[in-house]
Amino acid sequence: MNRCDRCNVDVKTSSNCPICGRYCGEEFTAREYPVYTKNRQISGFVIHVIFWALLAIAVTLTVCEILFMKKFHISLYFIVSMLAIDISVLLPIKNHWSFNGSISIVSIITCGLIVFIELYSKTFGWGVYYAIPFFVLAMTIYCLLTIIIKKYDKLDCLISLFILALISTALFVYNLVAKGVLWPSISVFFTSWGIIVTLFVLISKRTKKEIAKSFHV
Amino acid sequence: MKEKNKRKIKVEDRWLKLDNAALIYPSAQNNEWNAVFRISVKLKEKIVPSILQDSLDETLNRFPQFNMSLKRGIFWYYFQNRRTFPNVSKEILHPCQKIELGSYNHLFRVLYYDKKISFEAFHSLTDGTGACAFMECLITSYLMKCGNKLDLKKINYSPLDKANEEEIEDSFIRYADLKERSKHTGEKAFKLVGTKEDRGILNVVTGEIEVENLKEIAKRYDATITEFLAGLYFKSMLISQKDYNLKNKPFIISIPINLRKYFDSKTLRNFSNFINVKLENKHFESELSEIINIVKEQMKQINKDYLMKNINSNVHAQKNFFVRVLPLWIKNFALSFSYSKFGENLYTTNFSNLGNINISDEFIPFVDKFEFLIGSPKYNGVNFSVISFNGKAELTFTSSIKEKKIEREFFRLLSSLGGKITLSSNI
Numbered sequence: 001m002n003r004c005d006r007c008n009v010d011v012k013t014s015s016n017c018p019i020c021g022r023y024c025g026e027e028f029t030a031r032e033y034p035v036y037t038k039n040r041q042i043s044g045f046v047i048h049v050i051f052w053a054l055l056a057i058a059v060t061l062t063v064c065e066i067l068f069m070k071k072f073h074i075s076l077y078f079i080v081s082m083l084a085i086d087i088s089v090l091l092p093i094k095n096h097w098s099f100n101g102s103i104s105i106v107s108i109i110t111c112g113l114i115v116f117i118e119l120y121s122k123t124f125g126w127g128v129y130y131a132i133p134f135f136v137l138a139m140t141i142y143c144l145l146t147i148i149i150k151k152y153d154k155l156d157c158l159i160s161l162f163i164l165a166l167i168s169t170a171l172f173v174y175n176l177v178a179k180g181v182l183w184p185s186i187s188v189f190f191t192s193w194g195i196i197v198t199l200f201v202l203i204s205k206r207t208k209k210e211i212a213k214s215f216h217v
Numbered sequence: 218m219k220e221k222n223k224r225k226i227k228v229e230d231r232w233l234k235l236d237n238a239a240l241i242y243p244s245a246q247n248n249e250w251n252a253v254f255r256i257s258v259k260l261k262e263k264i265v266p267s268i269l270q271d272s273l274d275e276t277l278n279r280f281p282q283f284n285m286s287l288k289r290g291i292f293w294y295y296f297q298n299r300r301t302f303p304n305v306s307k308e309i310l311h312p313c314q315k316i317e318l319g320s321y322n323h324l325f326r327v328l329y330y331d332k333k334i335s336f337e338a339f340h341s342l343t344d345g346t347g348a349c350a351f352m353e354c355l356i357t358s359y360l361m362k363c364g365n366k367l368d369l370k371k372i373n374y375s376p377l378d379k380a381n382e383e384e385i386e387d388s389f390i391r392y393a394d395l396k397e398r399s400k401h402t403g404e405k406a407f408k409l410v411g412t413k414e415d416r417g418i419l420n421v422v423t424g425e426i427e428v429e430n431l432k433e434i435a436k437r438y439d440a441t442i443t444e445f446l447a448g449l450y451f452k453s454m455l456i457s458q459k460d461y462n463l464k465n466k467p468f469i470i471s472i473p474i475n476l477r478k479y480f481d482s483k484t485l486r487n488f489s490n491f492i493n494v495k496l497e498n499k500h501f502e503s504e505l506s507e508i509i510n511i512v513k514e515q516m517k518q519i520n521k522d523y524l525m526k527n528i529n530s531n532v533h534a535q536k537n538f539f540v541r542v543l544p545l546w547i548k549n550f551a552l553s554f555s556y557s558k559f560g561e562n563l564y565t566t567n568f569s570n571l572g573n574i575n576i577s578d579e580f581i582p583f584v585d586k587f588e589f590l591i592g593s594p595k596y597n598g599v600n601f602s603v604i605s606f607n608g609k610a611e612l613t614f615t616s617s618i619k620e621k622k623i624e625r626e627f628f629r630l631l632s633s634l635g636g637k638i639t640l641s642s643n644i
């Protein structure tokens with residue numbers, strides 16, 4: 001076994017003394033820990049790169065528009081979209097948000113973004129009549145497929161399904177009052193609430209227990 | 218580390234409230250850190266992963282309370298049992314990496330490397346005693362599956378025993394009488410100075426010494442091993458940090474106390490408290506013997522009354538109506554803030570002595586040693602832990618700072634007092 005005369009200790013697992021660094025020889029037994037590969041946080045690194053790249057593009061676009069075109073048009077779309085991507089995609093990935101949290105934030109932000117584009121481009125209608133209902137329908141079906149394919153617990157997507165159902169209700173009511181195109185929002189309204197009711201029927205036996213878990217004080 | 222290829226099992230739906238000591242850890246975590254500790258066993262033969270996997274499955278049938286994930290309720294977190302068993306994995310990263318707390322993640326991991334099996338757990342799940350019980354069952358199962366004969370009657374936690382409800386109880390709630398409470402009047406402690414390692418890097422230095430050798434040295438100071446090591450730890454911190462501005466703040470070592478020694482309990486969840494042992498700056502020039510006497514004096518206050526007051530104080534806070542009805546996100550915010558202000562701020566370092574591991578002598582022919590590692594703290598730099606088995610004590614420093622001054626001073630001092638030390642490390 002190696003010996004470090006400076007520290008007056010035997011050294012079992014390396015040729016250098018671990019506390020003073022002195023070379024003590026080659027008579028050491030097998031390592032007790034692996035040789036580490038660098039645990040690079042690739043997702044964190046990529047998120048930073050995407051964030052700074054988007055920011056750089058937004059700033060460049062804004063400066064170019066103001067300098068050369070003397071107006072503020074395309075760059076505003078880009079800045080708002082960048083904010084939306086930051087909040088709805090980068091933030092949940094960076095903070096390891098749950099499925100419910102990620103789906104909910106993506107849904108709310110995307111719907112908000114569509115409304116903004118509609119209003120800003122003065123083409124109001126296509127979003128609330130068609131784009132948002134079909135988007136909400138797609139997200140609802142995605143949640144349902146996740147439960148079936150990934151064998152998630154039936155309650156694990158409930159919050160996101162509930163938020164999607166609320167959006168669909170708001171759309172339905174708005175389109176009814178504003179006398180807009182009704183059939184897409186009616187379809188998604190009934191689909192989303194139908195799925196929630198079905199899930200509740202399926203878990204009816206354990207509802208009491210689930211409430212006890214979630215609401216225990 | 219992502220969990221893959223998990224095997225489904227049929228179990229009844231089971232959920233548990235977090236015990237009193239477990240409540241702080243989920244709130245205190247951040248993106249890169251949470252409270253993880255490790256118990257390792259080094260066997261005399263190389264580990265066979267497939268057998269270890271079977272043993273882990275068997276062990277989880279014995280201890281279903283470990284097969285849990287952490288879920289969010291409206292007011293509190295809770296444990297939900299899992300319908301899958303986790304896989305064992307090869308150790309490739311530094312010890313005590315963050316354990317992700319999602320609904321589909323287990324709260325522990327089992328790793329293997331060469332002859333070593335390591336059990337790493339998120340601290341809400343269990344404490345050192347619970348981890349030792351799990352490890353005893355795991356290696357019993359492993360050794361038997363490898364064809365070795367063990368007398369199961371002599372083993373405390375055999376894989377053939379049935380799961381025991383008493384091991385799942387929250388003993389804090391059972392014993393708290395809420396009569397007298399301790400008044401926490403912590404003061405800010407000195408913070409060890411050093412160059413921080415990147416998050417995820419944990420430097421481990423373990424000194425192996427005969428227990429008799431250590432006892433004999435401690436006896437010279439008329440101290441127990443814990444008192445002596447705490448004194449020596451103070452001295453080595455003082456020597457290694459003397460070049461820095463000590464800022465009139467005291468050095469404080471937080472020492473966990475196993476409450477099972479004072480209150481009868483079979484629980485394998487958290488059931489420990491702690492004492493903060495303080496060294497004022499007027500004693501910074503003191504000799505080792507004086508420092509050990511100061512430690513001894515403070516350790517004398519540990520008795521059932523002292524611990525009961527601490528338990529009452531913690532349980533009282535948990536049972537307060539206004540605390541209970543606060544939504545979880547507000548609790549998280551408040552607990553995270555209080556952890557940064559009143560948690561690690563109130564001590565310089567942790568020193569945890571598990572003592573002689575309470576495990577059967579049946580293992581002596583197969584086991585080389587046990588190790589106990591405390592993961593990197595959130596803000597502080599160095600931890601010190603001790604475990605002994607078969608007459609050998611493993612004194613382990615885990616550190617997230619690059620400099621090795623404290624470890625160096627500690628082992629040089631111990632060696633100068635007659636300690637015969639063998640070092641191993643991951644550096």
Ligand SMILES: [Zn+2]
Nearest residue numbers: 004007017020
């Ligand atoms: Zn040395």
